Amino acid sequence: MKTVTVQDLVNRFSLEVLAGRTELHRVITKPKTHRPGLEFTGYFDFFSHAHVQVLGRKEITYLHKQTEEERNLRIGNVVKYHPPCFVVTHNQEGLKYLNKYCEEEGIPLLRTHESTSKFSDLMDNYLSKALAQEIAIHGVCVNVSGIGVILRGKSGVGKSETAHTLIRRGHRLVADDMVVLKKTSPETIIGTHNGKSKEFLALRSIGLINVSRLYGRRAFQDETRIVLDIELTKWQDNALNNDLELEQKFTDYLDVRIPHIEIQLQPGRDVAGLVEAAANNWYLKQQGYSAVEDFMKRLEDN
Structure with a gap:
């Protein structure tokens, strides 16, 4: 305890x-x-x-x-x-x-x-x-337009590079490599760093960078509430479908269910843009808007 x-x-x-x-x-x-x-x-x-x-x-x-x-x-x-x-x-x-x-x-x-x-x-x-219960996981934590996101995936898949692209687009780094998750209420998980890695981002072929020194203080945020768990995986042919709405999946952290999304990587694919889309789409759903329901209503009206 x-x-x-x-x-x-x-x-x-x-x-x-x-x-x-x-x-x-x-x-x-x-x-x-x-x-x-x-x-x-x-x-x-x-x-x-x-x-x-x-x-x-x-x-x-x-x-x-x-x-x-x-x-x-x-x-x-x-x-x-x-x-x-x-x-x-x-x-x-x-x-x-x-x-x-x-x-x-x-x-x-x-x-x-x-x-x-x-x-x-x-x-x-x-x-x-x-006093919050906490665990540490391997991954990257970013704040995308006020929305806390965990990026997970195997070593070398491109988590830090995706975070770097997001930072250059005006979003914020919270933690790289080791993400500390704290359960502050039965429904709330806070993501933060372990102190030692604060502000640092490790980029393959470049090395370690300090995002606050490189891009300004607004490139870093000390903590964020986690609402999306995104797993970056290698591309698999015929593994993804253009369904209007995918079945919602979840990842459990400290007995709190966090919506889970898988994004497959392929040369030329705008992964950072897809992370932004996922974060903004989650926000719209919280406001009661569903793109699928809107689309189906338009079909019915015609």
């Missing part, structure tokens, strides 16, 4: 440590943050205690208005579940009572100047990716 430590959060978001400095090694295993509003009122049936606890103005103002006895009870009931940490937003002050309990229970108490909504969004986004 992937984990993130409280220290990782402190470093990532430049958080101020108010209490529990010796416990920054505590691990976080759950994505998404939680605001313990109902829990401070005594309702614990659905308390997400394993999540990072965010205390915004509503929660802190509520605690400030309680008597010392009531406040001690409210806080004591929450800290006994030992959440990984508390983060106070808006640089709120007057937190001596929180410091006391967090020090006693060994729970890091952190503070940020960010607003509650912005910080929660940033933290949720970070944790969902950092």
